[in-house]
Amino acid sequence: MEQNYNETELQLEYIKKCxxxxxxxxxxxxxxxxxxxxxxxxxxxxxTVAGILDQMGFARTEKEEEADVVLYNTCTVRENANQKIxxxxxxxxxxxxxxxxxxxxxxxxxxxxxxxIDTIRRSYPFVDLVFGTHNSFKxxxxxxxxLNSDSQIIDxxxxxxRIVEGLPSARKYSFKTGVNIMFGCNNFCSYCxxxxxxxxxxxxxxxxxxxxxxxxxxxxxxEIMLLGQNVNSYGKTLGTxxxxxxxxxxxxxxxxxRRIRFMTSHPKDLSDELIQVMAESKKICHHxxxxxxxxxxxxxxxxxxxxxxxxxxxxxxxxxxAVPDISLTSDIIVGFPGExxxxxxxxxxxxxxxxxxxxxxxxxxxxxxxxxxxxENQVPEDVIKDRFARLLSLVQEQGRTQSARFTGTVQEVLFxxxxxxxxxxxxxxxxxxxVHVPGSKELIGQYRQVRLDTCKGFYYFGHLV
Ligand code: 5AD
Ligand code: SF4
Numbered sequence: 001m002e003q004n005y006n007e008t009e010l011q012l013e014y015i016k017k018c019x020x021x022x023x024x025x026x027x028x029x030x031x032x033x034x035x036x037x038x039x040x041x042x043x044x045x046x047x048t049v050a051g052i053l054d055q056m057g058f059a060r061t062e063k064e065e066e067a068d069v070v071l072y073n074t075c076t077v078r079e080n081a082n083q084k085i086x087x088x089x090x091x092x093x094x095x096x097x098x099x100x101x102x103x104x105x106x107x108x109x110x111x112x113x114x115x116x117i118d119t120i121r122r123s124y125p126f127v128d129l130v131f132g133t134h135n136s137f138k139x140x141x142x143x144x145x146x147l148n149s150d151s152q153i154i155d156x157x158x159x160x161x162r163i164v165e166g167l168p169s170a171r172k173y174s175f176k177t178g179v180n181i182m183f184g185c186n187n188f189c190s191y192c193x194x195x196x197x198x199x200x201x202x203x204x205x206x207x208x209x210x211x212x213x214x215x216x217x218x219x220x221x222x223e224i225m226l227l228g229q230n231v232n233s234y235g236k237t238l239g240t241x242x243x244x245x246x247x248x249x250x251x252x253x254x255x256x257x258r259r260i261r262f263m264t265s266h267p268k269d270l271s272d273e274l275i276q277v278m279a280e281s282k283k284i285c286h287h288x289x290x291x292x293x294x295x296x297x298x299x300x301x302x303x304x305x306x307x308x309x310x311x312x313x314x315x316x317x318x319x320x321x322a323v324p325d326i327s328l329t330s331d332i333i334v335g336f337p338g339e340x341x342x343x344x345x346x347x348x349x350x351x352x353x354x355x356x357x358x359x360x361x362x363x364x365x366x367x368x369x370x371x372x373x374x375x376e377n378q379v380p381e382d383v384i385k386d387r388f389a390r391l392l393s394l395v396q397e398q399g400r401t402q403s404a405r406f407t408g409t410v411q412e413v414l415f416x417x418x419x420x421x422x423x424x425x426x427x428x429x430x431x432x433x434x435v436h437v438p439g440s441k442e443l444i445g446q447y448r449q450v451r452l453d454t455c456k457g458f459y460y461f462g463h464l465v
Contacts, residue, residue: 007137008166014140015168018056021147027101028147030058033067037084038075040263041227042108044169044178045136046073049107051168052140060170064095069103074110076193078365082110089124096126103146105129107136111156112197115368125152132156133198137164159199165208173416175445176223176259177216181209181247185229187266189293190304190375191336193367194229203228203235206242210250217256220445223414226251226262232269245273252283258447259414259430260284264291267315268306279322285430286323287357290315291331295350296343299336303372309346316354327357327402327431334391335364335384337375344387351394357402357431358458359395363388403433404455410465411435413450415443434459 022030032053036046049071050060061067070092075081085106096102104127110116111132120127129146131138134157146153163183171177185194186201213224226247228234235242244262251260260283267290278284294300297308307315319326332347351359363384366373406429413435415427425439427450436459437450450462 007162007164011137011140011164011167014144015052015055018140018144018147021144022057025147028103029068030056031061031067032058032069032071033061033064034071034073036073037081038073038077038109040178040225041180041183041229042073042075043172044180044227045108047169047171047177048167049073049136049139050170052143054170055168056140056143064092068099068101069105071105071107074106074108076110076113076116076197076367078362079367080365082116085110086119089127093124093126103128105143105146107131107133107139109133109194109197113193113368117154117156121152121154127152130154130156134158134160134162137162137167161200161202163202163204163208165204165212171221173445174220176225176414176416177221178225178227179209179212179216180204180228181226181231181244182228182234186233187230188304188371190302190371191333191364191367193370196369198229201230201233201237203238203242205238206235206247206250209247210254213251213254213257217254222257222445222447223259223261224251224257226260228262229264230266230269231262232265232271232274243271243273245271245277248274248277248281248284252281258283261287261432263289265289267292267312270315272318275319275322278319285432286325287327287329287430287432288319289329289331290319292347292350292354293331293333294336294339294343295347296339297346299339299343299346302338302375303333303336309350312350313353325431327433328354329432330354330356330359332359332361332391332395333364334361334388335379337364337372337379338377339364339379339387344391348391348394351391351398355398355402356395357433358399361388361391361395400455400457403458403460406431406433406452406460407455408452410449410451412447413437413462414447415439415445417444435462436460437462437464439464 034050036043064070074085111130131142182203184199184201188195232244234244292312295309411429413427415425417426418441419426424436427435449465451465452460452462454461
């Protein structure tokens, strides 16, 4: 794996060049608006692009009408994400008519699909710059090219084994952030487009990750979220293989870091070693996101998930035994091709037995190019809607019961922001439960003991003790 530091220097040069160029031009005001779609890894990439624009001297706005540069980091995991972008481009066309100097930039997962690029070329010629997931590190260079060009620039790479470290980032919070530990996915779950748009799994070197976290801790970050499509297989492809559990042990040693989270765990790769590290750790939060996708062993096989209903339930049992107060969350897909009522009842059964704090429920979305899209027995829409409603109702009822289990206890809360209601702060427990507490904004970024007084479904009201 090539970890490319010269590339970083080259891109930092382009940031300077853009800044000089913009300083000398009066046709584009350096004001941007950036919109993020999709997962936490996208959010992190969005923060990098924002950090680069900030270094170029840009100011940020949340209003498209005020911006001279608008950027979209796109997602394509489900079809509605794509429809949203196309719908929005229609709206932007109107704004650009009145403001022809406005620049429109699209990047991220959706741009890795050939049919999307064809559509942009054909129907959206007013989009100025398009790049993908594999060459996002080239953003400064491509942005510079865009400032010097009147024609549409599209640069998409099919694959890359490069990891470029050390580009700037505009973090949303000063005290918590995500850290990429790996990119891509090798699992090829039969419904999922991610391996096609994000490429093969590649892990960052542990030293690079640890150095970054040490630096973040030095800047006042106390909570980190280690990010990857399948963190449990971290390190397998490195020259000197390392396990995710071993990486966690090293992260634990870093002074200043108080909370460690990670996402996403694939059940097939969740090791006993990891469960033990979680149980022994003082810093790893008692929250595990463990997507089940389906409770039916037959469907799980067709989904290519490499575990069955019993193995999933056994994992849940082992985790609860090792970390009794664990908060478990999950992802579930309804209406995968060929799903019968019996399969669906297996999903309901696993949900009941697993007692999730939250589960994200998704209607199966056909993604062109995936094996599942070619399966013939797609489930009728009315059947899917009925199952989705039943599942959602169970998940919500269970979520309320599960979340309420901490009522009356004292928990450590990291305060994150002011609530819309004056005088109230909002924070999270290690279980990722949201708590609203009366307090002043000086507490933001700090940890305090809080008694959880009342549970309102998915959040608490509490008071400082
Ligand atoms: N349709 C519906 N949901 C999907 N997911 C991934 N691909 C699809 C699809 N084609 C869901 C999975 C995954 C989450 C991020 O998105 O549940 O865990
Ligand atoms: Fe998609 Fe499966 Fe990879 Fe998750 S593990 S990104 S669901 S292919």
